[in-house]
């Protein structure tokens with residue numbers, strides 16, 4: 300049982316177009332479900348259009364992008380620009396985390412990704428703790444006050 | 450020079466055979482950089498290691514998923530990639546990287562991870578690569594969302610490209626690594642053998658079967674024995690005599706979550722080098738202390754190769770005779786042989802049999818999100834590190850299988866337990882780092 304329950308929400312969890320890693324996605328799904336959230340997991344290597352399509356269809360509270368292959372700073376930025384350019388998705392809360400570059404330096408790409416349009420970027424070793432804080436503070440933004448999903 | 454029964458299998462196979470005959474293990478990195486200059490420097494450094502090595506060109510993610518334009522754009526703008534954009538460099542660019550470096554003593558392999566791989570493999574073939582890697586399942590399920598059916602078709606054509614090249618080319622199956630972790634050894638062995646049979650069905654004459662180190666040395670040793678036995682039974686003798694294919698076994702140093710400390714990483718690498726020698730593998734693909742953190746440098750790769758080669762020589766000196774597999778307590782062979790037979794009886798060709806078996810959940814890779822994987826089967830690492838089926842789903846297991854469900858394997862897997870299991874080796878080997886430091890601190894105090 301989680302220590303306490305934040306209001307449950309709906310999450311789309313996704314990789315990016317060139318990233319095949321999935322253990323990160325499996326882990327994030329379990330973690331969010333344990334906190335009472337509903338998760339739609341898009342899996343590895345979705346095209347930008349597939350991610351946008353899923354967000355339009357599912358209307359999540361948050362899009363959680365996870366990527367570790369080192370191309371995340373490029374793929375993630377391109378994806379969120381496309382998201383922000385779409386009238387129906389410009390306001391969707393979107394976050395990204397993982398290993399964002401190939402050089403192990405954690406902070407290097409954070410500013411650029413925020414600039415590109417993410418609400419939060421979790422790239423440090425403490426990324427998961429920061430993410431937990433983020434979830435705690437989370438309140439549905441654009442969706443009508445959430446009815447608990449059946 | 451080709452010996453009896455070895456005609457036409459090419460210089461990759463000949464190099465591995467030569468090392469085997471002189472009692473050495475071929476060591477090989479995972480290495481790829483975006484720029485041609487850096488890639489060439491890397492190959493040169495690996496060639497100059499004082500041990501039998503094979504060279505590696507690891508391909509970047511854009512090229513793997515067919516986003517060639519993005520790879521080219523990154524190359525032009527000087528952005529570092531997670532590998533060598535082989536298609537963007539093209540035949541001439543790639544040939545330029547290999548020229549004067551690849552040789553009979555230093556054959557070079559292109560390692561990628563692409564399901565729709567025709568263009569990549571055709572480029573590698575034309576550029577003169579000595580070997581490549583792949584498989585209809587192993588380059589599909591762990592690498593994205595391309596339908597398995599499409600991958601089977603693409604890999605039939607890739608095999609034909611490899612088989613048709615005038616200068617013989619070697620092909621390795623990645624079947625022994627599926628997702629790097631939490632896939633029971635019997636499934637890895639079965640998939641390796643099935644992909645090898647698929648390669649042969651499509652005309653490939655020189656191939657290798659892989660197995661990736663998991664979480665228990667005893668179980669891994671048994672798995673290597675099972676793989677060699679099953680390969681021998683289904684492919685014939687290793688030397689490719691009497692029209693049989695030429696084959697050998699390659700071991701991968703652990704492909705899952707790696708220890709974060711250098712000490713831990715080297716200990717895990719050491720264990721894999723000893724395992725390779727004891728288990729009768731002829732080639733080892735290493736990992737470096739950078740694994741948990743970032744793409745390794747050339748120097749880190751060279752260090753890992755020298756270290757692994759020295760450990761292998763040490764292990765060889767300890768065990769003079771070539772080991773014979775011992776009948777096992779983990780049931781790897783029994784499970785794998787049943788799987789292979791059940792799959793093959795599903796269809797007249799290996800490719801169709803693989804497709805139908807995944808559709809039926811007979812083959813099922815635990816935790817794999819690929820749309821064509823049933824994802825019903827579950828495996829766990831037990832407290833002793835043995836990788837067991839917790840729930841085989843529809844995967845057939847022999848009665849009284851050695852790695853079948855055990856009481857301690859049951860219970861739900863939540864996010865915490867998942868991370869614990871994925872981190873089993875990291876914890877085990879990083880603990881040695883912590884312990885070593887404590888001892889050192891104690892001595893200094």
Ligand code: B12
Pocket residue numbers: 317318319320321322323326363364365366367368369370394395396397398399400401402403421426427430479481507508509510513514531532562590591592626627628629630704705706707708739740741742743744745871
């Ligand atoms: C398993 C693995 C694979 C498997 C993946 C199978 C699969 N389908 O998942 C295989 C073997 C197929 C594979 C392939 C490749 N891999 Co790989 N892989 C790994 C490995 C060993 C473990 C990753 C893992 O499973 N971790 C377990 C999960 C649970 O942890 P995680 O992914 O780190 O995620 C954690 C955090 O990052 C964080 N997090 C992640 N996302 C998010 C998102 C948010 C919002 C938050 C808050 C937190 C968060 O939380 C998670 C839990 O702590 C790592 C190295 C390592 N860590 O030891 C390399 C690694 C990730 N791979 C790497 C690379 C480059 C590749 C390849 C491109 C091949 C290559 N060139 O080496 C290909 C991928 C091809 C492609 N198209 O993308 C590099 C990435 C380099 C970098 N970023 O600098 C690594 C680091 C290895 C290395 N040092 O070179 N890989």
